[in-house]
Amino acid sequence: MANATSAGAGAEAADHPIVDLLVVGGGVNGAGIARDAVGRGMSVVLCEQGDLAGATSSASTKLIHGGLRYLEYYEFRLVREALQEREVLLRAAPHIIWPLRFVLPHDSSMRPAWMVRIGLFLYDHLGKRKLLPASHGVDLTTAPAGRPLAGGFTKAFEYSDCWVEDSRLVVLNAMDARERGAEILTRTRCDRAVRRGGLWEATLVDSDSDSGAVRAVRARALVNAAGPWVRDVITRRTGVKVDKSVRLVKGSHIVVPKIYEGDHAYIFQNDDRRIVFAIPYERDFTLIGTTDLDYSGDPAAVAISPEEITYICRAVSRYFKAPVRESDVVWTYSGVRPLFDDASGNASAVTRDYVLEMDEPAGEAPMLSIFGGKITTFRRLAEEAVDKLGGALGKSGGNWTADFPLPGGNIPEADFARFLDQFKRGRPWLPDATALRLARAYGTRVEGLLGGAQGLADLGRDFGGGVYEAELDYAAREEFALSGDDFLWRRSKLGLHLDAAARQAIGGWFEDRRRDRSPDRRQATSDVQAGRRSMGGLR
Template sequence: MTQDTVDLLVVGGGINGTGIARDAAGRGLKVLLAEQRDLASATSSASTKLIHGGLRYLEHYEFRLVREALSEREVLLESAPHIIWPLRFILPHEKSLRPAWMIRIGLFLYDHLGGRKRLPASKRVDLRTGPLQSGLKAEYQIGFAYSDCWVNDARLVALNALDARERGVEVLTRSPVLSAKREGKGWIVEIGGDAMIGNQPRLVRARALVNATGPWAGSFIDQQIGGKRDGQLRLVKGSHIIVPRLYQGEHAFILQNEDRRIVFTIPYEGHFTLVGTTDVAYEGDPAGVKISPEEVDYLCNVVNRHFKHHVTAADVVWNYAGVRPLFDTDGSESASAISRDYVLDLEDGEGGAVLLNVFGGKITTYRRLAEHALQKLQPFFPQAGGDWTAKAHLPGGDIANADFTSFEAGLAQRFTWLPSEMRHRLARAYGTRIDRIIGTALSLDGLGTHFGGDLYESEVRYLIDQEWARSADDVLWRRSKLGLHLPVEAQDRLRAWFAAN
């Protein structure tokens, strides 16, 4: 069995793991990342897909978390304007839940805590007429508008992994860590091989180990390391449903429910509305998480309480659920009240074998979490460089002035033969790297096998060669959401193609 030596071995191919690996590589460290399944195959592709400060966290006085998250919105928007863009949110006012003065104070803080520059300020709006009414029931007459950002969460993970690899990180998917033992001044880690591409198991010697396994963080300590799980780590399930589009317009709604939780309705994939999320305590293997009928009913009921057009479980075209690993610092009884802040637990074991456990966190603050992780590890790697990611683009994000509209207009002039919807989807997914998919093609025929819709062989091969796609589901549900758009026959053709290749 071969043995390699690295400075840092990161376990977990979600947003925190790929973010830490990328940051470490940019500081000059030799890094290996191991993921047991596909990139973003769990929590990091099951979010509400928002880069946001967390307006409701103000009620729990989490000002540090909100400030950090708000300041990150525009940093991330600048780094990847193809997969992140501004989104306007409308909060219909319900007198029985929160008084208007409280909402205005909260939005004032929200506007000013994070140093907002690009995004427009909040304001009171009239919901009785015009596009903001958007099918709401007549009882909702006034509301409040504010701004956050939307993100393609699974692609954010893939782009961090891609940038990490281009900076020297070896990224192993479908390669579970089987065991990790302290030996001398480091770790000996056994990693399973990816049978899909014929990789064999291997041993890796690492100076430091990062446990970024998300909802598996506790079981990884128990089973792979042989340590003791921290009792404050709690698993919370969040579920979402996708229904046919509920209203016109590109704005989202933030709906207040009678249990004082909030639910978002967000324009999704052109033809749909994303509704979520729930907060339910979870026990069991995170890999088996599924939405429950009760959660579907809960989300439908929130929609029906606010909109004229009612939805039922029969209207749900797709759903997904994920498990959030939250660090409970104060013994909260309510799952929704547990902090979304992160905790970095550093263990400097006997002989100098370093372990950094990552608990909690949210997708918005992943970059700052990675910075803080490397700052904690700095004493063990004095040769490492300083912070650098705040001004760095993610792959495809080097769009002039972060102006996606002008960028897409330029593509329309260059690729006149590309259908507009296909061009828009490719531009949003790949940004300036769209040329690597188009190649020398001068027509759709030049893109290779046509699977259906606007999916062609050149894109699939790019995802295999550059983004670790190994199956049709990797392409249809994580690197894209084409599973919502392609007919069954097209998806079957893609699966047959993967089987033959």
């Protein structure tokens, strides 16, 4: 493939400036690498064929966690790293990440109590835990957490992890990368990339328009962070031969109306030795999942099966007094995890650790491909990736992301409750529910959204449900949102709360905006990047 296309690519790219990194993939790993690299002084272009977090990174269980069950597979390094990252990320983005307590009812037929206690002891002490409380036992016969559970469960264990708005985490990394000088191109597919003269010459195609506009990029290194498409980029887009492989594992979740009171989550042991979570979700709902199934189809077409819905409902109904039925399900989502293929027989046992594969023939531009990983360790993965790339390119620059908040996360002492109280007192005209939602979503950046507004009438068109035109404009201007789905399902989960008319109106607003601006969309994006590039990186 490389030989067949090299002449065309060279002609297209010859007059274009050279950047240090071309990152292919706008999920959490790609956005994290772009942010880290540009902060170390590298020039970066990131292209994403769809929307940011449009695939795996918006289909997680939305947890920043060590992975209690990974201890059974002796993945101590992975668990330790993930546990350490919980509080690093909590400080970096306390508006979209917050502590969550998990209740694990004990079923002696699954795992003996001593085994669970040992696991939780390790979980408490493997990481540097300062903000999160330790685990302890719970008497379900008296504790509120026992009330919704079926009879027979008298003992439980409680421990801490964190919740994350996963798709917003990706967007905030991309925003920070852009503000430090990176160029972020959504709806832009890497059609091909070839090596020539010590560089990568890539052809990028506008994947969201009929014109199929083409752009050429020359880069000193290519980062393959394409997630479920990582193998496609290797074999079809670049023609490079890499020994390591990816194993695609499908995970699905269901959302039902809230089935218990309280702000804690449950973790249930299933009779196949897997675990299932039940988590408070979007105020009015409960999120339940996940499954682990090998997947061989198109990652873009992944969807939950009736069998998966039945499996999840049956698993949690063992524990709740009121069974969860298929008819209760109001929404589902599925994702494809691009796990490193370690030849495990069971999809649930496949490692969640990551592998970074550097292809660096003598005298040629390097390509770094990412296999595996989990959302909790994206920042550490990015550090390691940029260390490797910096070494290959002769670029220096130390690790920095652990000490700098993400956009909106510069909340004093990471105290969201105090920040919210001050925000509400400063904007008394905002309804409490709207104030909480906006503060959670945007953190300190909420002032940029509201501007000089003195009342709801100053926020523009009212779409219902506390959504005003000012928020849509902010999402489009600052957060790369180009469609109603981008805003309703990835920048937020308002799609669960708004009626069909409101969703359609919001989709129409984005369509009107794109029609007005589409001829100049790519140039306008470049102009914004050029204006912000003067901020530079951390050197």
